[in-house]
Amino acid sequence: MNSLSRRKFLKITGAVLGTAAALTGTAGMVVKSAKKIDEAKVKGIQKIPTYCDICFWKCGAIAYLKNGKLWKVEGNPIDPLSKGRLCPRGTGGVGAHYDPDRLKSPLIRKSLRGKEEWVEVTWDEAFDYIAEKMNKIKAQYGPESIALFSHGIGGTFFKHTLKAFGTQNISAPSFAQCRGPRDVGFKLTFGEDVSSPERTDIKNAKCIVLIGSHLGENMHNTQVQEFAEAIENGASVIVVDPRYSVAASKAKYYLPIKPGTDLALLLTWMNIIVKENLYDKEFVSRYGFGFEQFTAEISHYTPEWAYVETGIDPELIVKTAHEIARYRPASLIHPGRHATWYGDDTQRSRAIALLNALMGNWGVKGGFYTPVSMDVPSYPYPPYPESKKGKVDNPDNKYPFAHETITNGIREATITGKPYPIKGWFVYATNLIHALPNEEETIKAIQNLDLMVVIDVIPSEIAGWADVVLPESVYLERYDDINVEWFREPFVSLRQPVVDSPHDQKPNWWMAKKLAERLDLQNYYPWNHIEEYIEYRLNAVGYSFEQLKKDGIIPGEKQPIFTEEGALLEFPTPSGKVEFYSLQLAGAGFDPVPKYTKPQEPPPGYFRLLYGRAPVHSFGRTQSNRVLMDMMDENEIWINSDIAHRYGLKSGDYIKLKNIDGIVSNKIKVKATERIRTDCVYMVHGFGHNSKMLKGAYMKGASDAELITQYVIDPLMGGTGMNVNFVTFEVEV
Amino acid sequence: MARFGMVIDTKKCVGCMDCVVACKTENNVPEGFNRDWIVQEVIGKYPDLHMEIRSERCNHCDNPPCVSCCPTGASHVHDLGGVVLVNHKECISCKACLASCPYDARFIHPDGYADKCTLCIHRVEKGMNPACVDVCPTHCMYFGDLDDPNSEVSKLLKSRKHHTNIPAAGTKPQIFYLM
Incomplete structure (x- = not known):
């Protein structure tokens, strides 16, 4: 994410532009370029570097071939993200190549949408079909009436083709269904977001506060590696979670918070820290804006009041406030990542940002570093056609602080036809049925389409609703754009083919280019x-493609990332300061300082449905990977032991869950456990697939997404709060 | 003589199963089976809980019942480092070793022999660590020579509180867990 201030930062500190970085290489590593593997029957072991795509972290990897056949994938030792160690999903990446459920050839629907009845077609037939429909939509409604939903770097070229076609309705669930509120909350406060990989200096933190963030189960590689390093260094860990997570088991203090009340705790912590003068006065007086109004606004949030809201012992609230302040500035309140919980998520994220500001940890060791990057210009394409209509997702700027396109806004426009009709969807590598709340609305929108294209490696649920399905090569079989990362140190990494695709799968760049040619957009x-x-792109800055193919990574020169090292602090907010009080928010009719509102209580006999990650799966995309399936082939519903006992349930029993709208889940295994509160239940996201083509994962476990019929839209940025669903148990299965 | 063993820091382990996946791909462990696994042991009543997370596998015991009970000599102690191994050709898959192991560390491979962790002896012989040790993103696993007082594993055992699994079984396990 090339935010303005970081670009400026690069200029100030001297970009590495044009300097070919010296490479040390890796001793004893036999690396051959991708082309060599085309030679049949290669004897022995070959090692080919690439970067991973099992999640979006883009860890540098080395694929091992044994006699020309994919054997294993390890981390690339010179990669700053993985440091030679992949996470379990990346290590299990071989299973993506061998997955027998993969899409094999292009498909065109032959009966009703969603029936999953297909005719296998050639690539030419598929592109002819798509191009004809696109041109019809363009003629009747305009090119803007086609939208793209995309996830990950693989979406680069489809974005390009569709922008060239004339639409800007390009979105990713990673904003409005995930990190959006967090990024907006931090941007409103510091003028910059925490981006991805998060700019958190976990390894140097002396106190780490995790609020619902379950590092260790959530396997964002660098974050977990640094978390373990911090634990080894004796960091004090404070975990706030309704569930006793893996991270909680590492904590000095575990706060068993009532779901939906995090903001009450945050405001109270800040009030204690301000009242007792425990904050960084120098940082606040130098960089803070509106601190007096802020302190007045939060002054009534006492530990006793917070106890009633959060259920956390007032003494524990005070003790942990002191603990957080004791270690400043190396006290890090982690911003989390998946932040779309209750609909007030931007304000909660802003409170997290403000608590960090009180620690004076922005740009400081143990807090937030200033990410750096290489300045590799993008490819010089002709300018895209200008749209007269603007984007469809956020009419009249209803969500004034949305700085990315809102997926559910596009869905809404597709249903209502307002502000203008959307008649074509491209869906790249994101299973919208599991990613968006309220499946019924997604299906309703799909019914209004004249064209629905899904590009993916596996037959996800959303593929089942498509008119045309395009089978993509998995990451081990394709090139993608180079990754020019914003991180602790600048580097460029390469994804390159390691093995051939087993069937008629093609890389995304090839598909997007062929489609453009069909649309007369070959220029x-x-x-x-x-x-x-x-x-x-590489030559433009003096780097060697051959070198990158051989090593997988080109490291840049180290640059200062902390103020201690000479990095400059700047806050691109309207005031140019850290906004404790936000005039932007006040001007738009929102609370200038976050305010607490009570969450809705579960109806009697119902439990709040919470969801999260398992370390061995990514979203709903890996459940048919046979290696990862052997680690975890179904999810469980975590129920507090006492509640389970009351319902006569024990671990291993199967039940169904029913939500307040009467939606009943697939059967799911009970995990009766002490590790969760009595007012909520928890499951890992991504299971309960009902796509018939996804044989390995079919009907294994339950889908949280199916039960998420209710959602609360964040009025600041349009994100969908999804922890607002309540379920009860259907014991007869 | 070297005596190989492992020391695993339960304070750092997050139970992510990377060790299990790495073992699976390194050793081509067949679908449906794993040579190592994760245990999460929880004690207490919510919210006052304690949890120990352990990456478990064959303990390469000093007194291995799987070796003494083997009728063919397939289960044996390797010359190098006391690693307990199975000679596939000599194994008649009688399952005596499966029954004798207090840790349930063995399974019958679909090709018809008792299979389990080898401590990646094929890597160790080349001077490398077992795959599970090298993959761990938390760096919670250590491999080395327990007989060498200067090895990292020996030093860790000297400086940190630790335990083995089911010591009462008398098998003298060589996988140690730091507490």
């Missing part, structure tokens, strides 16, 4: 093969 693809595109 937007001045290159014939992605290798030319990558080489052009």
Whole structure:
């Protein structure tokens, strides 16, 4: 994410532009370029570097081939993200290549949408079908009436083709269904968001506060590695979670909070820290804006009041407030990542940002570092056509602080036809049925479409609703754009093919280019093969493609990332300061300082449905990976032991869950446990697939997404709070 | 003589199963089976809980019942480092070793022999660590020579509180857990 201030930062500190970085290479590593593997029957072991795509973290990896066949994937030792150690999903990446459920050839629907009845077609037939429909939509409604939902770096070229076609309705669930509120909350406060990989200096933190963030189960590799390092260094860990997470088991203080009341705790912590003068006065007086109004606004949040809201012992609230302040500035209140919980998420994230500001930890060791990057310009394409209509997702700027496109806004427009109709959906590598709340609305929107194209490696639920399904090569079989990362140190990494695709799968760049050619947009693809595109980008800054193919990573020169090292602090907010009181928010009719509102109580006999991650799966995308399936092939519903006993349930029993709208889940295994409160239940997201083509994962476990019929929209940025659903147990299965 | 063993820091382990996945791909462990696994042991009543997370596998015991009970000699102690191994060709898959192991560390491979953790002897012989040790994102696992007082594993055992699994079984396990 190239935010303005970081670009400026690069200029100030001297960009590495144009300097070919010296490479040390890796001793004893036999690395061969991708082309060599085309030679049949290669004897022995080959090692080919690439970067992972099992999640979006983009860890540098080395794929091992044994006699030409994919054997295993390890971390690339010179990769700053993985440091030579992949997470379990990345290690299980081989299973993505061998997955027998993969899409094999292009498909065109032959009966009703969602029936999953297909005709296998050639690529030419598929592109002809799509291009004809696109041109019809363009003629009747305009090019803006086609939208793209995308996830990950693989979406780069489809975005390009569709922008060239004339639409800007390009979105990703990673904003409005995930990190959006967090990024907006931090941007409103510091003028910058925490981006991805998060700019958190976990390894140097002396106190780490995790609020619902379950590092260790959530396996964002660098974050987990640094968390373990901090634990080894004796960091004080404070975990706030309704569930005794893995991270909680590492904590000095575990706060068993009532779901939905985090903001009450945060405001109270801040009030204690301000009243007792425990905050960083120098930082606040130098960089803070509106601190007096802020302190007045939070002055009534006492530990005794917070006890009633959160259920946390007032003494524990005071003790942990002192603990957090004791270690400042190396006290890090982690911003989390998946933040779309209750609909007031931007304000909660803002409170997290403000508590960090009180610690004076922005740009400081043990707090938030200033990410750096190489300055590799993008490919010089012709300008995209300008749209007269603007984007469809946020009419009249209803959600004034949405700085990315709102997926559910596009869905809404597709249903209502307002502000203008959306008639075509492209869906790249995101299973919207599991990613968006309220499946019924998604299906309703799909019924209004004249064209629905899904590009993916596996037959996800959303593929089942498509008119055309395009089978993509998995990451181990394709090039993608180079990754120019914003991180602790600048580097460029390469994804390159390691093995051939087993069937008629194709890389996304090839599909997006072929489609552009069908649409008479070939001038937007001045290159014939992605290798030319990558080489052009690298040569523009004096790097060698051959070197990158050999090593997988080109490291840049280290630059200062902390103020202690000479990095400059700047806050691109309207005031140019850290906004304790936000005039922007006040001006738009929102609370300038976060205010607490009570969450809705579960109806009698119902439990709040919470969901999260398992370390061995990514979203709903890995459940048919046979290696990862052997680690975890179904999810469980975590129920407090006492509640389970009351319902006559024990671990291993199967039940169904019913939500307040009467939706009943697939059967799910009970985990009766002490590790969760009595007012909520928990399951890992991504299971309960009902796509018939996804044989390995079919009907294993239950889908939380199916039960998330209710959602609360964050009025600041349009994100969907999804922890607002209540379920009861259907014991007869 | 070297005596190989492992020391695993339960304070750092997050139970992510990377060790299990790495073992599976390194050793081509067949679908449906794993040579190592994760245990999460919880004690207490919510919210006053304690949890120990352990990556478990064959303990390569000093007094291995699986070796003494084996009728063919397939289960044996390797010359190098006291590692307990199975000679596939000599194994008649009688399952005596499966029954004798207090840790349930063995299974019958679909190809018809008792299978389990080898401490990645094929890597160790080349001077490398077992795959599970090298993959761990938390760096919670240590492999080395327990007979060498200067090895990292020996030093860790000297400086940190630790335990083995089911010591009462008398098998003298060589996998140690730091507490």
